[in-house]
Amino acid sequence: MENKGWSNKVFVSLLLLMLWVVPSQPVFSQNSQVNLEIELSQVLENSQVLSLTGLGLNTDGSGPVLISGFLENLTQESIRNLYFEFKMRGAKVGTILELTQKNSRPFSLGPNQSVYATNNDLANDRIPGIEENISFNGGLTSAGEGMINNLSGSTSLPRDIYTIEVSVFQVTNEMGRQALASASAEIGGGLSFFDASEIYLKSPGDVAGTEAEITNPYPQFSWEGESNTTYRLLVVESNGEDSPESLLQSAKSSSPTSSGGSLLQFENLDVLIENDSYQFPSSGVQALKKGKLYYWQVITTVQMSGDTEERSSEIWSFSLSGTESGGVTIPEDQNVREVLLQLLGEERYNRLNESGYKLGEIEIDGQIFSGPIAAQQLEMILEKIRNEQIILNN
Numbered sequence: 001m002e003n004k005g006w007s008n009k010v011f012v013s014l015l016l017l018m019l020w021v022v023p024s025q026p027v028f029s030q031n032s033q034v035n036l037e038i039e040l041s042q043v044l045e046n047s048q049v050l051s052l053t054g055l056g057l058n059t060d061g062s063g064p065v066l067i068s069g070f071l072e073n074l075t076q077e078s079i080r081n082l083y084f085e086f087k088m089r090g091a092k093v094g095t096i097l098e099l100t101q102k103n104s105r106p107f108s109l110g111p112n113q114s115v116y117a118t119n120n121d122l123a124n125d126r127i128p129g130i131e132e133n134i135s136f137n138g139g140l141t142s143a144g145e146g147m148i149n150n151l152s153g154s155t156s157l158p159r160d161i162y163t164i165e166v167s168v169f170q171v172t173n174e175m176g177r178q179a180l181a182s183a184s185a186e187i188g189g190g191l192s193f194f195d196a197s198e199i200y201l202k203s204p205g206d207v208a209g210t211e212a213e214i215t216n217p218y219p220q221f222s223w224e225g226e227s228n229t230t231y232r233l234l235v236v237e238s239n240g241e242d243s244p245e246s247l248l249q250s251a252k253s254s255s256p257t258s259s260g261g262s263l264l265q266f267e268n269l270d271v272l273i274e275n276d277s278y279q280f281p282s283s284g285v286q287a288l289k290k291g292k293l294y295y296w297q298v299i300t301t302v303q304m305s306g307d308t309e310e311r312s313s314e315i316w317s318f319s320l321s322g323t324e325s326g327g328v329t330i331p332e333d334q335n336v337r338e339v340l341l342q343l344l345g346e347e348r349y350n351r352l353n354e355s356g357y358k359l360g361e362i363e364i365d366g367q368i369f370s371g372p373i374a375a376q377q378l379e380m381i382l383e384k385i386r387n388e389q390i391i392l393n394n
Contacts, residue, residue, distance in 0.1 A: 033079060034109075034168055034180045035072040068118050071127075071168075073109035080108040081171045082180070084134070088144075091161040096144035099136040106171070107132040199231075199298050199311065200224040205318030208244050208295060212318045217288045218372050222277040223298050223313060231300050232256060233278055235269035237286075238293040244315045248297050257284065268294065282373045293319045332359060336375055339382035342392060 073079050083101040090096050107130050109115070115129040125133045140148065167182035204219040205212040221233060236247045251270060255261025258271045268286045271278065280288065288294065298313040332340075336359075341349050362374050384390040 033073065033075055035070075035074055036168065036181050037070040037072075068116065070114065070116055071109070072114040073112055076111050078108055078110050079170065079180075081106045082108060083169050083171065084136075085165075085167045085169065086136075087165040089163045089165075090143075090147065091163075093147050094143045095141050096147060096162075097140055098138045100138055102135050102137050103171075105133060105135050107134060198225065199300065199313035201296075201298065201313050201316045205294075205296070205316045208315045208317040210317070212316075213321045214318050215321060216372065217290075217320055218280045218282060219288075219318075220277060220279050220372075221296065225276055225298070225300065225313075229274075229300050231273045231276070231298050233269060233271055233273055233296065233298055235267070235280075235294055235296040237266050237268055237289075238295060238317075239266060244295040244317065247295060248315065252299070269296075279373065279376070288320045290320050293317060333375070335379045335382055339378045339385070342382065342385055 083106055084099075085101065086097065086099040087095065088097040107127065109130075113129070115127055117127045121127055122134065125135050127134060165182065167179055169177055169179045171177050200223060202222045202224060204214045204216075204221065221235075223231075225231065232252075234248055234251050236244075236251050238244070238247070242250075247266060251264060251267045254264060254267075254270070256270045256272050257263060261270065263270060263286055268288060269280065295315055295317050297315050299310060301310050340359075344352070359374075362377065364377060381390065385392065
């Protein structure tokens with residue numbers, strides 16, 4: 001793996017880093033000889049994405065202090081021939097990394113001795129207060145090498161559930177190998193162990209240039225991305241001259257309307273959303289027009305190693321066609337029919353059906369709604385009727 005710039009030292013630091021990103025199982029001690037405590041730095045606690053280079057794990061023992069550890073001998077006697085062992089597994093790929101301290105390089109703890117070390121100390125093959133140098137055999141397994149190669153230059157770990165196992169053991173002639181303390185952790189939540197640029201657009205339209213068409217002037221924008229994230233949704237109208245990239249970049253230079261900004265002349269929508277979908281509203285925006293081509297993109301900002309970085313989705317496009325200038329018929333599903341029965345009564349509703357009516361728009365508190373937005377408003381009214389928040393007389 002030298003061609004990728006990764007070393008065992010880097011991954012030793014990574015193992016310790018990941019072990020304490022989330023609470024681990026309690027350390028157990030078979031003979032109460034060793035106490036082990038680890039503390040996580042604020043840099044990691046505030047990061048949303050685990051970037052190996054951003055955290056300085058490729059600086060070969062000279063990066064920021066991410067992990068500090070406290071190791072203590074609880075006995076009145078020296079403990080000799082101590083070794084560390086690290087293992088890392090991914091639920092999807094299996095065992096990724098195996099590291100065992102070299103047989104020829106054990107370390108010792110004096111009576112009641114306690115030592116303090118950081119990830120940089122371990123990467124430099126030493127623990128302050130211990131005379132012996134620390135070095136390891138092993139490294140990436142074939143599965144681990146495959147995972148790293150599949151990153152294609154990215155320095156963020158792929159989405160998976162990772163299990164880390166760390167143990168301290170002693171080797172003696174009388175007892176052979178004897179575990180003194182061990183801990184394990186399962187990682188899959190908390191930090192985003194994947195490339196945060198993975199925002200996958202789902203609808204409406206398709207990749208810019210595919211000439212996708214829609215018929216609904218109030219489309220539902222949806223995408224797939226990380227949860228608990230604020231997204232910025234931009235929709236702009238093509239002018240036939242500027243590229244999609246330049247139009248969206250210009251739109252991005254102004255503040256979103258949800259943050260007090262205003263829409264530019266060619267900008268139809270610019271909002272911040274705490275979700276992965278958004279219904280194009282009927283007011284507060286510039287309406288989509290029949291025959292026009294539109295571009296849209298989703299953007300988010302992630303915290304990485306004390307700094308922020310902007311990540312964007314692909315640019316998709318669609319054109320609006322098939323609508324009539326007089327408005328859009330409200331789609332009538334079971335919920336819409338039920339609320340109309342509640343509001344109009346069965347007799348009047350049946351007469352309207354026999355006349356072949358079309359539900360065009362509704363007015364609530366002076367605001368007019370049409371299309372899918374109107375259907376949503378009716379469903380909200382139905383829910384309030386069911387919860388007796390709205391009481392209808394006979």
